[in-house]
Amino acid sequence: MATYIMLLKWTQQGVRAVTEAPDRIKQNRATADQMGIRSVGIWVTMGEYDLAAVFDAPDDQTMAAFALAVARRENSTSQTMRAFSEDEFVQIASGLPKDAGG
Numbered sequence: 001m002a003t004y005i006m007l008l009k010w011t012q013q014g015v016r017a018v019t020e021a022p023d024r025i026k027q028n029r030a031t032a033d034q035m036g037i038r039s040v041g042i043w044v045t046m047g048e049y050d051l052a053a054v055f056d057a058p059d060d061q062t063m064a065a066f067a068l069a070v071a072r073r074e075n076s077t078s079q080t081m082r083a084f085s086e087d088e089f090v091q092i093a094s095g096l097p098k099d100a101g102g
Contacts, residue, residue, distance in 0.1 A: 001056040003083040008051040014075035
């Protein structure tokens with residue numbers, strides 16, 4: 001499974017119905033489960049983004065479909081990033097050509 005970080009901002013619709021946000025989080029978690037995605041955690045944040053979530057998904061296509069499913073509800077906009085563990089980064093870095101500089 002690959003790890004993804006999703007940063008979300010509430011839309012005006014999402015802000016107006018903020019008291020329903022806990023139920024929406026549960027609904028999104030259920031959607032993730034149905035798609036074979038594991039929710040690692042969801043945090044309400046202060047600053048540019050209102051929520052940060054971490055998911056483990058089978059592949060980029062599945063995660064992209066989940067992001068679209070969440071977006072269709074029109075309560076938030078999101079930015080999703082593939083995250084690499086330290087071990088994955090070591091593998092990536094060790095595979096660089098020797099003449100890549102640095």
